[in-house]
Amino acid sequence: xxxxxxxxxxxxxxxxxxxxxxxxxxxxxxxxxxxxxxxxxxxxxxxxxxxxxxxxxxxxxxxxxxxxxxxxxxxxxxxxxxxxxxxxxxxxxxxxxxxxxxxxxxxxxxxxxxxxxxxxxxxxxxxxxxxxxxxxxxxxxxxxxxxxxxxxxxx
Amino acid sequence: xxxxxxxxxxxxxxxxxxxxxxxxxxxxxxxxxxxxxxxxxxxxxxxxxxxxxxxxxxxxxxxxxxxxxxxxxxxxxxxxxxxxxxxxxxxxxxxxxxxxxxxxxxxxxxxxxxxxxxxxxxxxxxxxxxxxxxxxxxxxxxxxxxxxxxxxxxxxxxxxxxxxxxxxxxxxxxxxxxxxxxxxxxxxxxxxxxxxxxxxxxxxxxxxxxxxxxxxxxxxxxxxxxxxxxxxxxxxxxxxxxxxxxxxxxxxxxxxxxxxxxxxxxxxxxxxxxxxxxxxxxxxxxxxxxxxxxxxxxxxxxxxxxxxxxxxxxxxxxxxxxxxxxxxxxxxxxxxxxxxxxxxxxxxxxxxxxxxxxxxxxxxxxxxxxxxxxxxxxxxxxxxxxxxxxxxxxxxxxxxxxxxxxxxxxxxxxxxxxxxxxxxxxxxxxxxxxxxxxxxxxxxxxxxxxxxxxxxxxxxxxxxxxxxxxxxxxxxxxxxxxxxxxxxxxxxxxxxxxxxxxxxxxxxxxxxxxxxxxxxxxxxxxxxxxxxxxxxxxxxxxxxxxxxxxxxx
Numbered sequence: 252x253x254x255x256x257x258x259x260x261x262x263x264x265x266x267x268x269x270x271x272x273x274x275x276x277x278x279x280x281x282x283x284x285x286x287x288x289x290x291x292x293x294x295x296x297x298x299x300x301x302x303x304x305x306x307x308x309x310x311x312x313x314x315x316x317x318x319x320x321x322x323x324x325x326x327x328x329x330x331x332x333x334x335x336x337x338x339x340x341x342x343x344x345x346x347x348x349x350x351x352x353x354x355x356x357x358x359x360x361x362x363x364x365x366x367x368x369x370x371x372x373x374x375x376x377x378x379x380x381x382x383x384x385x386x387x388x389x390x391x392x393x394x395x396x397x398x399x400x401x402x403x404x405x406x
Numbered sequence: 407x408x409x410x411x412x413x414x415x416x417x418x419x420x421x422x423x424x425x426x427x428x429x430x431x432x433x434x435x436x437x438x439x440x441x442x443x444x445x446x447x448x449x450x451x452x453x454x455x456x457x458x459x460x461x462x463x464x465x466x467x468x469x470x471x472x473x474x475x476x477x478x479x480x481x482x483x484x485x486x487x488x489x490x491x492x493x494x495x496x497x498x499x500x501x502x503x504x505x506x507x508x509x510x511x512x513x514x515x516x517x518x519x520x521x522x523x524x525x526x527x528x529x530x531x532x533x534x535x536x537x538x539x540x541x542x543x544x545x546x547x548x549x550x551x552x553x554x555x556x557x558x559x560x561x562x563x564x565x566x567x568x569x570x571x572x573x574x575x576x577x578x579x580x581x582x583x584x585x586x587x588x589x590x591x592x593x594x595x596x597x598x599x600x601x602x603x604x605x606x607x608x609x610x611x612x613x614x615x616x617x618x619x620x621x622x623x624x625x626x627x628x629x630x631x632x633x634x635x636x637x638x639x640x641x642x643x644x645x646x647x648x649x650x651x652x653x654x655x656x657x658x659x660x661x662x663x664x665x666x667x668x669x670x671x672x673x674x675x676x677x678x679x680x681x682x683x684x685x686x687x688x689x690x691x692x693x694x695x696x697x698x699x700x701x702x703x704x705x706x707x708x709x710x711x712x713x714x715x716x717x718x719x720x721x722x723x724x725x726x727x728x729x730x731x732x733x734x735x736x737x738x739x740x741x742x743x744x745x746x747x748x749x750x751x752x753x754x755x756x757x758x759x760x761x762x763x764x765x766x767x768x769x770x771x772x773x774x775x776x777x778x779x780x781x782x783x784x785x786x787x788x789x790x791x792x793x794x795x796x797x798x799x800x801x802x803x804x805x806x807x808x809x810x811x812x813x814x815x816x817x818x819x820x821x822x823x824x825x826x827x828x829x830x831x832x833x834x835x836x837x838x839x840x841x842x843x844x845x846x847x848x849x850x851x852x853x854x855x856x857x858x859x860x861x862x863x864x865x866x867x868x869x870x871x872x873x874x875x876x877x878x879x880x881x882x883x884x885x886x887x888x889x890x891x892x893x894x895x896x897x898x899x900x901x902x903x904x905x906x907x908x909x910x911x912x913x914x915x916x917x918x919x920x921x922x923x924x925x926x927x928x929x930x931x932x933x934x935x936x937x938x939x940x941x942x943x944x945x946x947x948x949x950x951x952x953x954x955x956x957x958x959x
Binding site: 289 | 463537659665689698701716771775844846847858914948952958
């Protein structure tokens with residue numbers, strides 16, 4: 252089998268580039284600076300309304316000064332529909348669904364979660380700009396999917 | 407039997423009937439699917455509103471199923487029958503297996519399409535549980551998939567006969583490419599078959615109270631990503647096998663072609679979790695592992711790019727042309743089959759680059775479930791794959807019907823319109839996605855949000871691209887029906903020569919290890935175990951709630 256010299260160079264450069272991409276991801280994961288969402292928390296999807304803290308969706312402040320936000324998605328709305336967050340707050344989001352799969356996307360952030368009944372998805376975001384953030388459902392959930400949204404007001 | 411050269415034999419009329427039957431269903435799916443497609447771009451751009459009796463999501467489900475699953479599967483299976491019949495030349499009663507497969511696929515398609523159009527299965531082509539469709543939709547999907555297994559069985563049988571009569575020789579390259587693709591496909595479809603037959607159908611009938619949502623998604627994407635390589639290898643069969651024949655040059659390298667296909671058998675399967683970067687319940691280390699494997703599957707496509715440029719260079723050298731512009735200028739752009747396939751290759755450069763971006767979960771978190779993803783698969787399956795298959799039709803039609811193309815000019819216009827329309831639409835979708843527009847929504851106002859208003863110009867641009875693509879489909883239909891309903895006017899030899907597979911260069915024989923598909927199948931299975939043992943072990947060691955599911959449309 253003959254491999255042309257130029258092809259060896261071409262493939263070599265390609266493989267080195269791909270390896271570099273992969274090494275960056277390994278470094279980000281080992282260095283704890285970027286990991287994909289991978290929560291393994293489960294919840295009984297038929298009892299979300301009576302399971303704390305999802306029985307009272309919303310924001311709560313932790314003793315260390317950071318925040319936790321609990322969200323429940325169901326056809327076709329998010330609870331809470333509006334959340335007020337202090338400027339500069341670091342918020343850990345916990346999101347679940349009572350019925351079908353939803354998607355939790357806070358526009359113009361990296362918070363982008365598949366929200367599955369029976370599971371709690373998590374992500375963290377620091378709100379550095381004041382103003383209104385739009386949350387949309389970005390996973391098809393049925394007839395009213397396009398009208399499923401909420402707001403976060405940072406002030 | 408008429409022999410054309412040492413690779414190609416003329417097909418029999420019985421074989422051509424089976425191939426044409428596959429193309430007939432493929433084209434019916436194309437016409438209905440693209441009509442829905444253009445309506446969707448207009449609806450998405452808030453230019454029209456679909457009536458409640460034919461809502462956006464049932465149309466979107468039909469569009470995805472008919473184009474991504476039905477058009478591709480029927481066309482590629484028909485084309486693969488041709489590749490095997492033409493290069494292994496065994497008219498045999500095993501063709502009954504091919505027909506059995508065809509009728510199962512067709513029955514499944516009719517069942518699934520009926521349920522979708524009746525509004526009983528608006529679950530989109532990913533049919534994520536616990537959206538609960540009619541059980542007949544799932545049964546139809548299962549039949550469509552299982553039908554393809556019988557085609558593979560027929561080709562394995564024919565190849566066995568060929569090998570017995572040609573001891574020590576390599577399987578003809580086109581047949582090898584077909585077998586490699588369908589062995590990979592078979593391994594992939596086992597996942598979705600388990601999902602549909604053992605989980606979704608009993609649940610949809612109400613025999614079991616709930617379904618394990620994450621497990622259905624893992625099984626679906628174990629199938630769902632190899633599915634895109636199944637489409638791509640259908641196009642590669644044309645790029646590697648037919649393109650050099652159109653240019654009348656030998657295959658760039660028989661060995662490297664086989665190596666590329668072997669790499670696809672091995673690396674197409676253990677990557678499905680890159681569709682689930684945002685899912686809970688799968689640890690980050692498994693996501694990292696499958697990201698690495700996903701990046702590796704880029705390598706055979708880099709090899710393909712090199713081989714195809716090599717083929718173009720060799721063609722130009724025969725005409726005494728060198729240099730980039732000399733080579734590009736010398737290519738036979740007037741031939742609609744060549745022009746379409748070459749433009750398809752050009753689109754794939756952008757599709758491939760986008761794919762590498764998506765494979766990195768750092769970038770995926772920005773564009774996951776946005777219109778970017780829709781743009782990405784329209785510039786991969788909608789561009790490179792579909793345009794290759796449509797352009798190949800301009801040679802398949804004369805070969806199968808014995809008739810000259812109704813209008814070469816219109817066929818040429820067809821491929822350019824598709825190219826321009828798909829490039830524009832896909833660009834607009836990518837841009838919209840980067841700005842945060844979610845996918846799979848019929849309209850977006852979000853209570854008058856300014857963010858959503860900024861997407862509007864790109865939605866309109868995408869709709870413009872969609873209209874151009876639909877014009878291409880109209881041109882396609884005119885040439886297709888014009889050709890079919892005209893009188894035969896080419897000789898049998900001329901017709902058989904219309905669609906041939908290229909020969910390897912003398913002395914270019916692959917090492918025998920490259921022909922051992924059984925061995926590479928075992929390697930592929932081993933790598934699937936490496937990639938999926940961890941996620942499945944994690945899944946089965948957690949307490950998972952079953953979800954009853956509902957119909958939300």
